[in-house]
Amino acid sequence: MKKYIAEGVLTFITLSILVFFIIYPPAKKDIILVEPEPIITPEPVLKFGLPIDSFFVEKSSIARNQNLSDILSKKGVSYQTIDQLARKSKPLFDVRKIKYKNPYYLFLSRDTVHQPLYFVYEIDPVDYVVFELNDSLDIYRGQKPIxxxxxxxxxxxxxxxxxxxxxxxxxxxxxxxxxxxxxxxxxxxxxxxxxxxxxxxxxxxxxxxxxxxxxxxxxxxxxxxxxxxxxxxxxxxxxxxxxxxxxxxxxAFLKAPLRFSRISSRFSYSRMHPVLKYRRPHLGIDYAAPTGTPVQSIGDGIVTKKGYQRSGGGNYIYIKHNSVYTTCYMHLNGYAKGIAPGVRVKQGQVIGYVGKTGLASGPHLDFRVFRNGSPMDPLKVKAPPVEPVKEENLPNYNLFKDSLMNELxxxxxxxxxxxxx
Structure with missing residues (x-):
């Protein structure tokens, strides 16, 4: 009897709870889905376009008389592969022009074998060339970000x-x-x-x-x-x-035919000659400079004479610029490639190199200017200007100039x- 009473009570309680939740259902709660934190993959650190974390990188510099074969053969690269690289690279970079002290990098595999995979040579601080050492043997040039x-x-x-x-x-x-x-x-x-x-x-x-x-x-x-x-x-x-x-x-003319030198002797009708030790005219300007300093044509013109003056001028060049002016460059150590009578030269073009040929106590350039065939002091040449800012461009130029002037x-x-x- 007690058993039936207990079962009845339990049933009653269960039904009561069920009815309660039917009449008073629990309030619905918003379900919030929590997004997992994104996995941020760091950008690979690149050098010469290669992810350096993927390689074991060795940096060095070209030793004296060292070449591509010396470097790669020591890393186990076959001479046949090195020869293929040298031949294939010619249109992009001649490996014979590898320079002493220039940096290079070897990108090796990270395993214990350290197999060479890339060779990178810095041509200059900006340009470099990459040699792939795998089966493709690709070669390409690149530039560092500037x-x-x-x-x-x-x-x-x-x-x-x-x-x-x-x-x-x-x-x-x-x-x-x-x-x-x-x-x-x-x-x-x-x-x-x-x-x-x-x-x-x-x-x-x-x-x-x-x-x-x-x-x-x-x-x-x-x-x-x-x-x-x-x-x-x-x-x-x-x-x-x-x-x-x-x-x-x-x-129309440069003020001087070479850079960063000094005037050692000026235009004079009575100068003590440094070798002959007596006075005579010096109808030009001497620029003292080290042997081999490039000498430039002061203006466009045509080479009219080139040769050796036994009377003292040594190796010389004459350039006719127009119907009025001709210039002369003497005591040259040598001539630039292609300079010969009849050749047309441009303003600033290298025509020769400072020397001390002829009667000279030291390396210098004897520079002379002739106006209508008569010698004149090169420092007194008045050259005409080229085209100014065009009238239609002057308003824009003045605005631009004024802003820069304010900053200056x-x-x-x-x-x-x-x-x-």
Whole structure:
């Protein structure tokens, strides 16, 4: 009897609970699906386009008299494979031109065998060539990423522009670029202590190392208390430099036939000859420079004479530029390839190299200018300018120039070189 009563009570409780949940169902709760955290795969670290974490990498430099065969054969690469690589690479890079001290990298397998898989040679700080050492033997060239920074520099010359740059950790190539810009307006052999400059320019970097100067946008050079401005402007799809009035800085002639030397003797009708030890006319300018320094034609023209002057001039070249002007370059150590009478040369083209042939006490260039057949002081040549900014382009040029001028004025003239990134 008790058993039936207990079963009845249990049934009643169960039914009561069931009825309760039917009448008062539990509130529905939102179901929240938790997304799993995404697995972030780090970007592979690339060097020369190769994921370095996938390889064992050895870096070294080309030893003296070392070649591709020396390097790869020591790593077990067969001479047949090396010969195929050398032949296949010729259109892209001649392996015979591998240079002493240039860096190279060997990408080896990460296993215990360390099998060589890639050989990478740095041609220069930017360019490199990759040799695949597997069955395909693919070869390709590449370039490292170049970062360009806009910079300003200013300074007061204490000795020379080049020395001022190097003494103050400025890329000295900037001095060369400035000398190119002002080649027709400033004689850089005559730069004086106290001359000043300021410039807005780009510098290019690879792996935080400077690899050269990019564009120069604007510069001011104060020479003998006279200001010379240069602004880069594109006209007729060509970039060139113009002054504050829109006149071209390019003239018909360069101011000097070689860079970064010094005048050792000037134009004179009575000069003590350094070898003969008596006075006689010196109807040119002597530029002292090391043997082998490249000599440039100061303007477009045609070579009219080339030979050896037994009376003292040594190896010489004459260039006729137009119906008025002819120039002469003497005491040359040798001639540039292809220079001969009748050959047409361009302004800035290398025509020969400084020497001391003939009657000369040391290596130098004896440079002479003839106007209508008569010798004249090269420093007094007045060369006509080339085309200025066209009238229809002047409004745009003036807006561009004024903005650059404002930026230049913000750069102060310190007593030494100052550079800002």
């Amino acid at each position: 970062e360009t920074k806009l910079k300003t520099a200013s300074g007061t010359i204490q000795s020379s522009l080049w020395n001022s740059m190097t003494d103050n950790n400025v890329n000295p190539v900037l001095a060369i670029e400035l000398s190119e810009i002002y080649a027709w307006t400033i004689d850089f052999f005559g730069i004086q202590k106290g001359d000043k400059f300021r410039v807005i320019y780009e510098e290019r970097y690879v792996d935080s190392t400077s690899v050269g100067i990019g564009r120069i946008y604007a510069s001011q050079f104060q020479h003998m208390n006279e200001d010379f401005y240069a602004f880069l402007f594109e006209q007729d799809s060509l970039e060139s430099f113009f002054d504050e009035e829109g006149k071209s800085l390019r003239k 004025q913000k750069v102060s003239f310190p007593e030494t070189i100052a550079v800002k990134n």
